[in-house]
Amino acid sequence: MAGYAQTKVYASNAVTTTPTHVASLSNSYDQNISTSAELSAYSGVAILGGAYTSDIELQFSSELPAYTTSLVKISADDPILGGLLGGALSSLLGTLLTGNQIFTVDVKNSLGNVVLTGDSSVANSFATAKLRVVINDAGDYFLRITPDQNYKSIKITNKLSVAIALGITKKLNVFEAYYISGSALCGEATYTSTSATSIVNIGDAGVTDPKNVLTASTTDFSVLSIGLLGVGPSIEQIVYFEGPSNASDTFGVRLSTSASLLSAGIASNVSVVASYQGAVVQTKTLAELITLNALTMTGGAITTLYMSPGSAVDRITVRLSSFAGVAQSLNFYGVTKTLSVPGINAYTAICSGSTVSLTATVTTGTQIRWYTVASGGTAVATTNSGVAFVTPVLTSNTTYYAEQFNGSCTGIRLAVPVTVVAKPIAGVIAGEQTICLNKQPASLSSVSADAGGTITYRWESSLDDVSWAVISGETGVTYQPPVLLKNTFYRRITINTQSGIICESTPTSSVKVTTKNCMVYANPMVRQRIKSGT
Numbered sequence: 023m024a025g026y027a028q029t030k031v032y033a034s035n036a037v038t039t040t041p042t043h044v045a046s047l048s049n050s051y052d053q054n055i056s057t058s059a060e061l062s063a064y065s066g067v068a069i070l071g072g073a074y075t076s077d078i079e080l081q082f083s084s085e086l087p088a089y090t091t092s093l094v095k096i097s098a099d100d101p102i103l104g105g106l107l108g109g110a111l112s113s114l115l116g117t118l119l120t121g122n123q124i125f126t127v128d129v130k131n132s133l134g135n136v137v138l139t140g141d142s143s144v145a146n147s148f149a150t151a152k153l154r155v156v157i158n159d160a161g162d163y164f165l166r167i168t169p170d171q172n173y174k175s176i177k178i179t180n181k182l183s184v185a186i187a188l189g190i191t192k193k194l195n196v197f198e199a200y201y202i203s204g205s206a207l208c209g210e211a212t213y214t215s216t217s218a219t220s221i222v223n224i225g226d227a228g229v230t231d232p233k234n235v236l237t238a239s240t241t242d243f244s245v246l247s248i249g250l251l252g253v254g255p256s257i258e259q260i261v262y263f264e265g266p267s268n269a270s271d272t273f274g275v276r277l278s279t280s281a282s283l284l285s286a287g288i289a290s291n292v293s294v295v296a297s298y299q300g301a302v303v304q305t306k307t308l309a310e311l312i313t314l315n316a317l318t319m320t321g322g323a324i325t326t327l328y329m330s331p332g333s334a335v336d337r338i339t340v341r342l343s344s345f346a347g348v349a350q351s352l353n354f355y356g357v358t359k360t361l362s363v364p365g366i367n368a369y370t371a372i373c374s375g376s377t378v379s380l381t382a383t384v385t386t387g388t389q390i391r392w393y394t395v396a397s398g399g400t401a402v403a404t405t406n407s408g409v410a411f412v413t414p415v416l417t418s419n420t421t422y423y424a425e426q427f428n429g430s431c432t433g434i435r436l437a438v439p440v441t442v443v444a445k446p447i448a449g450v451i452a453g454e455q456t457i458c459l460n461k462q463p464a465s466l467s468s469v470s471a472d473a474g475g476t477i478t479y480r481w482e483s484s485l486d487d488v489s490w491a492v493i494s495g496e497t498g499v500t501y502q503p504p505v506l507l508k509n510t511f512y513r514r515i516t517i518n519t520q521s522g523i524i525c526e527s528t529p530t531s532s533v534k535v536t537t538k539n540c541m542v543y544a545n546p547m548v549r550q551r552i553k554s555g556t
Contacts (some may be wrong), residue, residue, distance in 0.1 A: 023375060028207055028265055033080040033176075043076035045243070049194045055095060059196040061180040063123070065190040079112050079177040080199040088172055089299040091336070093156075093213075094165040095197035096178070096494035098123055102142055103163040107156070107232070109149035109217040122185075123192040127153065127252040128177040129169050137171040143183070144372060149217060151300025154263055156213035158264060159236035166262065168299060202265040207430030211236055212340070212455045219256050229259050235356040240324055243278075247351040248340045258341040260355050266334040268297060270362045270385055272434060274326045276355035277308065281321025286348050289319065295339040297330040304331040324355055328434065330362060361426040361433030364390055364407075371441035371521035374417045378440055379410040382424045384433075385494055393423040396435060401425075416442045446472040446516040448527040457506065458540035465502045466533055473499075476520040484511045486530055502537060510535050 026347075032053045036194065038044045043062045050059035053151035053436035059078055066073030095101070100123035139280045140147045148155050167176060180194035214236060216229040234242040246257045267273075275294050292308035310317050311327040319325045340358045342350060364382035369551050372378045384407045391401040392411050403411045408461040413422070420440045428434035471479075481496040485508060491499070501512065516527040 028202055029201050029202040030200050031082075031392070034083040035081045036078050037077070037081065040074065040076040043074055044078055047078065050080060050139075050198060053198065055198050058097070058197040059210055061178070061194040061196060062322050063180045063194070064361055065182050065186045065188050067188050067490065068497075073182070075179055075181045076194075077179040078196050079130075079175050079277045080185050080196070081271075082199075082201075083528045085172050085174040086193045086201065088170050089168055090198055090201050091168045092176065092201045093164060094167065094176060094178070094199040095162055096125075096165060097163060097195045097197075098125070098191045099194070103155055104149075106142060107163070107215055108229070109146070109154060109215055120192065122183050123194070124181040124183060125194055126179045127165060127167070127169060128179075130171045130175045130177065131172050136167040138167065150279060151297075154215050155213045157233050158213055159233055161233055166213065168216075182368060185309060192296045196520050204265055206265040206267050206271075206336070206359055207237050207262040207532075210236055211356060211359070212236065212264045213262040214244075214259060215259070215262075215357065216259050229257060235259065235354050237356065238358065240276075240355065243353045243355045244262040245353055246350055248342055248344045248349070250474050256341050257541060258339050259354055260339045262337045263335070263359055267337050267359055268385075269333050270330075271326050271335070272330045272360050272362045273335070274328050274358040274360060274434070275311070275338065275340065276322045276324055276326050276357070277340070278322060278353040278355070278437050279319075279351065283348070283350060284321055285346065288342075288348075288350055288352070291343045291345050291350070292352060293339075293341040293343065294327070294329060295341060296329065296335045298334045301338065301372065303333045303335055304329065324353075361388075361428065361431050363434050363436045364424045364426050366424065366436065366438055371443050371477075371523050372416065373523065373525035374442050375411050375415055376442075377393070377415055379412050380422060380427075380438055380440075381408060381410045382436075383408050383429070384426045387441050389427045389429075391425045391427050391432075393435065394420070396423055396437065401498040413440065416440060418442050440522050443520045443523060443525045446477060446518045448516055449503075449514070451512070451514050451530045451533055453512075454533045454535070455484045456536040459507055459537050461537075462505045463503045463535045465500055466514075468499045468514075471499050471514075472518075472527070473517045474518075476518050478517045478519065479513045480517060480526075482512065482513050482515065482529070484513075484532070485509070487511045487534075490529075503548060506535060506537050509537055 033051045035046055036050045047059050049057040061076040063075050102123055124143045127140040128136045128249055131137050140153045151169050156164050156166045163261050192349045214232050234244050248257055289309040290307055294306050296304045306329055315327050321534040329409045340354050342352045364384045367381040388407050391403050392403040393399050405411050419442050422438045423435040424438055425435045449471035450469035451466055452469050455463055457463050478497050481493040481501045482490040483493055484490045511532040513529040513532045516524040
């Protein structure tokens with residue numbers, strides 16, 4: 023079974039070099055995300071001085087491998103975290119709040135050497151794949167830390183700007199640090215942030231309500247907007263999953279925009295980017311995804327576009343790039359990670375009154391649930407991967423839906439239509455007759471018969487009305503028997519070759535051609551011998 027189990031591994035300890043200015047230190051590693059250590063910074067007073075900073079260093083029990091992502095929940099007195107959430111977008115928009123409160127991050131290895139650093143007062147310091155400020159659906163802020171070297175601890179220092187007024191205290195709360203062991207669970211992304219590139223004369227550009235993309239709601243969404251800009255600038259929103267996906271997983275990206283922007287060509291200027299540990303795994307334009315999903319996107323309608331990168335993914339970016347002369351906006355509803363669509367065996371149509379074996383193949387050990395509805399409902403069968411589901415006897419076209427299931431996650435339902443070809447009607451033949459030996463009977467006629475471009479016939483003969491032999495080459499609706507020496511039975515079978523298969527009717531009622539000896543013998547003894555068969 024593919025691994026989707028997760029464990030949240032917390033920092034096991036915390037130390038500080040400023041114990042008198044840090045309250046409730048143990049709350050930062052008590053594995054309770056709702057309690058925090060409190061770091062104070064003070065600007066001092068005139069003449070007397072007394073200014074101070076504070077720090078906390080969260081420690082994991084062992085050194086973590088490079089590219090392991092840790093998350094640290096924090097909150098601050100000043101609204102600096104909201105500014106940092108925008109990454110490069112915040113710097114370009116000029117909304118980076120360096121103001122009064124500042125914090126720094128130093129990530130260290132087991133030798134105490136700093137392998138990654140960030141400073142909230144430095145533009146773009148929190149705008150890389152290694153270090154970001156992200157938000158969850160509850161509006162809580164987290165540091166998302168992904169060093170490219172091994173590390174063991176994260177030191178956070180709370181400071182104040184030198185320009186701040188005297189006698190001011192600002193607090194920074196540090197709740198918990200943890201990383202995820204195991205693959206990402208199915209469902210919605212857990213965190214989000216925003217960013218931008220090369221934006222000038224910004225106007226109304228930006229991302230509104232970013233946290234709305236972290237639920238499955240069809241009424242909550244963020245809006246990516248770009249004003250009347252030249253070609254090149256872009257706005258983007260990134261969603262993050264806790265842990266990497268499996269290579270076979272699929273992501274459903276939900277978007278909508280106006281009919282006028284679709285007509286203007288916005289589908290070619292929207293990109294969906296799948297990444298892992300900061301490296302791009304797959305990039306598709308909205309236009310490409312519409313084609314791949316065989317969809318038609320209409321103005322104002324939410325469209326779910328599926329992409330299967332074929333490799334581990336930990337984040338999806340939706341990017342809106344501008345094109346000259348048009349003010350653009352895109353509604354982003356979120357991204358759902360799900361299991362891949364099963365692969366279905368090739369099968370042909372079936373004749374009415376038959377069953378069909380449908381086989382779905384997915385990751386080894388994963389089960390397949392079979393439904394008769396596209397969503398909801400109760401499974402009509404559950405099979406293991408590679409094991410056939412045998413349908414009931416079918417008399418009309420039926421669509422089944424195959425859904426991968428691994429014990430905790432479900433996948434996209436794949437429609438599996440089964441074409442059922444109606445059996446033709448046998449009809450009625452006529453021509454029962456008695457003939458003289460060694461004479462040719464009259465033609466056997468058709469009283470009624472099925473007909474059409476896919477209909478043919480087969481004639482069969484029998485001497486006992488039990489064992490039947492095919493009459494080679496006779497495929498017409500009527501049949502002319504040859505000269506006969508014995509009593510012979512005939513019947514006709516109607517054949518429908520629709521949809522590449524052969525469906526046969528039941529045979530018609532048989533017609534008997536009786537033969538008799540019509541010669542006249544004058545000698546009574548000869549007549550008697552003929553009569554007695556001797």
